[in-house]
Structure formats: structure tokens, C-alpha cells
């Protein structure tokens with residue numbers, strides 16, 4: 204009881220110093236939590252992609268298209284249940300900063316292959332039956348205040364012109380990590396327009412999506428599809444959606460690992476800073492600890508007082524950091540939704556935040572605790588004069 | 589039997605030597621010191637700076653270890669006690685008064701005086717009674733809730749004296765208790781100590797540079813380069 208009182212009063216003796224240390228730990232914990240969340244979400248995004256879907260693209264590069272005529276030949280490959288296709292459209296809504304992914308797709312099969320995009324049945328059929336219709340993710344609809352029936356105009360970048368679509372449906376994700384920012388419209392609409400304006404680019408698709416009958420046949424089917432088009436004008440590369448995502452972001456994985464390392468470095472830095480502060484504090488109080496010892500208090504008492512102070516300060520910082528994490532995550536989700544459509548901090552991350560804060564307190568407290576509890580009284584008392 | 593004429597010593601120092609190691613060389617501080625202090629004595633230790641007064645006081649108070657020799661206090665040979673036993677013994681038998689008061693700045697006068705009682709089995713109410721009594725003894729009942737920074741030097745030293753006597757120890761050790769005080773405050777502290785000896789039968793060992801302070805003592809001993817020179821009081 205008394206020890207606790209002494210710990211708390213000691214902790215707030217140098218208010219500025221303590222507050223700065225707490226803020227330092229809070230910022231470090233906040234950064235740690237947000238960086239970890241970023242990494243988590245990235246891996247979750249890869250996880251979210253299905254292993255039972257294959258993606259076929261041009262073997263040379265993603266930016267080269269494939270002829271639409273491939274679709275029937277792919278469909279005949281054994282093990283293929285369904286084929287759909289799409290084009291990365293790259294349209295911009297008003298300004299570049301309003302970025303969200305948008306695709307021209309074959310409406311029926313594509314949406315069936317993505318059961319994780321949940322669309323009310325009436326909206327789904329309204330979309331399928333309107334060649335100029337589109338469906339848009341809940342996040343993007345909320346971001347721009349769109350409702351079904353609204354007309355949205357995108358400025359084409361890959362396919363020049365102003366493209367107007369009528370929102371026929373709004374989908375939401377079946378899981379927390381489902382991307383709710385995309386916009387899909389009819390590939391036919393794109394193709395017909397392109398036929399008139401840039402005929403040489405007509406009848407081409409960016410990628411085929413293949414649904415497998417059995418996910419375990421992914422390797423055989425991929426090989427069979429690619430074999431079909433070997434030595435043709437546009438050779439293909441078929442891989443699982445997951446592998447596709449990974450190859451798409453393989454460079455990003457190196458960045459993710461770097462971010463992970465940085466998140467630990469941040470904690471180590473604040474550890475060193477806090478350890479220095481605690482050592483400084485303990486040095487100033489050596490005579491007090493010696494006095495307590497003189498009065499008969501043991502090394503354990505003094506150890507508790509010093510260690511407790513270190514823990515209280517870093518835990519206060521940790522809790523503050525955790526509290527700040529939620530508004531920060533919310534801010535990222537709303538203001539940076541084009542980069543982070545979902546930014547949910549996992550409970551595990553919160554625990555790791557607190558564990559990091561406790562570790563900072565423990566490490567920062569070790570040396571001063573040892574100094575304070577092993578000080579020889581006569582030496583400690585001499586420090587005062 | 590005439591034990592009443594020469595009361596048995598409460599402190600008995602025998603052939604005590606103490607040196608400090610400074611780097612590779614050993615600096616002798618106390619050399620073969622022997623003397624007794626009787627119950628109810630008020631002893632002043634004087635001597636030039638660096639002569640070893642504080643060192644001797646610390647040895648008697650059980651906060652430093654002798655190199656050789658024995659110190660017996662109230663029948664207990666403290667030079668044989670292990671650290672934890674020594675801590676318990678100190679808490680029960682010795683009251684400390686320091687030059688710079690050594691109060692905990694984050695605790696009020698009341699809480700500072702209560703400190704040594706926290707190591708006893710006393711209840712909260714009993715502690716409160718003891719603390720109030722000790723503070724009234726030093727005439728600071730009205731300053732119980734003040735923090736050290738809100739008190740004058742003399743008042744702080746009085747709080748320290750209350751802390752030293754609150755456990756009712758047999759001996760009080762004071763290292764230059766008036767060294768940091770003006771004449772008036774020093775006078776107050778000295779008469780308080782005088783009262784502790786005469787009114788409460790405490791034994792006090794006080795290190796001082798101040799001849800005025802030494803005058804209050806019954807006996808003055810001089811330390812000169814680690815050797816004790818007798819002096820009357």
C-alpha cells in the first residue's frame with residue numbers, strides 16, 4: 204500500500220519528464236500497433252484470395268492483354284468449372300486522390316465466383332440486365348455518398364473518355380478483410396465503346412478467372428491451360444489467385460518485412476530512452492533509497508519502488524498508446540481508404556502493444572532497480588552532501 | 589554493589605579498525621578505536637574534516653561494516669549480524685538524524701514520521717497515535733500535512749527527529765544535525781536533543797563541528813586522523 208503510494212508520487216515528481224516519457228512510450232506503442240496492423244492486413248489480404256480460383260494472364264506481363272477468343276478454349280480444359288474475365292480499367296473519379304480499384308468484368312460469372320461479395324438478389328439482377336450499370340463496394344459508396352440509381356462518371360486513363368455508369372448495386376464483404384472499395388461494370392460496355400474508338404484494342408481482356416471443380420487440381424489445370432496457348436501469339440501464365448496476388452506484391456513483401464523490423468526498432472529505441480530516464484531518476488534518488496535502507500527497509504522494498512515506477516510510467520504510456528490506436532486506425536480507414544480499405548486493429552495487436560510497453564518498463568527498470576537495491580547505505584548517504 | 593555509580597555501557601566499541609579502498613590503495617580511516625558510551629549519555633564527536641567521524645558513527649549505527657574489532661550495543665554484538673538481521677536491529681534500536689534531514693520529499697511530515705512504523709506490526713490507529721505523539725514532541729502538530737518543501741530547515745530537522753524517536757529507539761545517532769541550520773534553529777534542535785536525553789533517557793551520539801552544539805553534550809571526544817583522543821564534557 205505504502206509502496207504503491209511512493210511509486211505513484213515518485214512517478215509524478217518531475218511532471219514534465221514523466222509526461223514526456225509517457226508520451227514517448229505512447230507514440231512508440233501507437234507506431235508499433237499501426238505498423239503491425241498494416242503488416243497483418245497485408246498478409247490477411249493475401250490469405251483472403253482464394254486457392255480455388257486461378258488467374259490467367261499474358262505470360263509477358265500483366266499489362267499485355269489476351270484475346271477474348273481464349274475463353275471457350277479454356278472452358279474446355281478438364282477440371283475447369285467456370286470461366287470469367289475482366290480488365291483493369293483504371294478510371295478516375297474527379298481527382299487522382301479519389302483512387303479506388305475499378306474493373307470491367309463479365310458480370311454474371313465473375314460475381315458468382317466471388318461469393319464473398321454480398322449483393323442483394325434484386326440489385327444483382329438489376330446490374331446484370333443494365334449494360335451501363337455498375338456495382339460498387341460499400342466503403343467507396345459511403346466515401347462519396349453514392350446510392351443505387353446514382354450516375355457516376357469516371358475519367359478513363361487506359362481507355363480515354365468520360366464513362367458514365369448507373370449504380371445498380373452495392374456489395375459488402377462477407378469477411379472483415381474483404382475489399383469493399385472496388386467498382387465493377389460490364390466488360391461488354393467497355394468493349395463496344397472501344398470497338399468504335401480504338402478498334403485495334405477491341406475484343407481483348409486483361410485476365411481470365413477460372414473456377415476449379417476441385418481446388419487440389421490447381422497445378423494440373425494451370426499447366427493444361429498454359430499448354431493450350433504455347434507458341435501462340437499471346438502465351439499465358441496461369442496461377443492460383445493467391446500466387447497471382449503474391450507475385451503482384453512480391454516486392455511489397457520485402458517492404459512488409461522491413462516494416463515489421465521497424466516496428467521492433469521503434470520499441471527498442473524507446474526502451475533505450477526510457478532506460479536512460481529511469482537511470483537518471485534513480486541516480487537522483489540514491490540518497491533517498493539509502494535513507495529508506497537506513498530506516499530498515501530492505502532491498503526488496505526499494506527494488507519494488509524503483510521497478511514499480513518504471514512499470515507505472517511505461518504502462519501509462521502503453522495504455523495511452525492503445526487508446527490512441529483506435530482513433531488513429533479509424534482516421535486511416537476513412538482518410539486513407541484508397542490504400543487501406545479496412546484497417547482493423549486485431550485484439551492480439553493490442554496485447555502485443557501492452558506487452559511491448561511492459562517490456563520497455565522491465566528493461567528500463569532493471570539497471571536502476573539493481574543500483575537502488577544494492578546500494579551500500581554509507582555510500583548512498585554520502586551522495587547527499 | 590555500586591553499579592549505580594558507573595552505569596553499564598550501552599555502546600561498547602572494541603579495537604575497531606576501518607579502511608576504505610580507493611582504487612588500488614587502501615586508505616586507513618579508523619585505527620584500533622575502543623571506547624564505551626553509558627546509557628543516557630549525550631556524546632559529541634568532534635574532529636577535523638576527514639578524520640573519520642561519520643565513519644565511526646555509521647559503524648555504531650550499523651550501516652557500515654568494520655574491518656576488525658567488535659561493537660556491542662545493548663548486549664547485541666552487531667558486528668556479527670548478517671545484513672537482514674542488522675536492518676531489523678537498526679529499525680528497532682537506532683534513530684537517525686542527518687545533516688540534510690533526509691526526508692522523503694514526496695511524503696508529508698506525518699507520512700515521513702510514519703515510515704519506520706510501517707516495518708512494525710502496529711495497526712493503522714496505533715501508528716497514527718505514535719506519529720501524532722512524536723510530532724507534538726517536536727512541536728509540529730500543526731504541520732502534519734505539510735511536505736518537506738513547505739517547511740523551513742529547522743522544521744524539517746524537527747520532523748526528522750520525530751521520525752528518529754517514533755519507534756522509541758535506545759540510541760540516537762546524529763551526524764552534524766545543526767550543520768545546515770542557522771543559530772536559532774540550531775538552538776531549538778539542540779534543546780530538543782537535550783530534552784530527549786534528560787526527559788526520555790535516550791543515549792545520543794552526535795557528530796558536530798560546532799562548539800556551541802558540543803557544549804550541550806555531556807562528553808566530547810575528539811577524533812584525530814582515525815585515533816580517538818579523550819576529552820571531558
Ligand SMILES: Nc1ncnc2c1ncn2[C@@H]1O[C@H](COP(=O)(O)OP(=O)(O)OP(=O)(O)O)[C@@H](O)[C@H]1O
Nearest residue numbers: 582608609610617636637638639640641642643644
Ligand atoms: N565510501 C568511501 N570510500 C572511500 N573513502 C571513504 C568512504 N567513506 C569515507 N571515506 C574516506 O574516509 C575518510 C573519513 O571520512 P568521514 O566521512 O568519516 O570523515 P568525517 O570526519 O565525517 O569528515 P567531515 O567532517 O567532512 O564529515 C575520508 O578521507 C573519506 O574520504
Ligand SMILES: [Mg+2]
Nearest residue numbers: 641642643763
Ligand atoms: Mg562527516
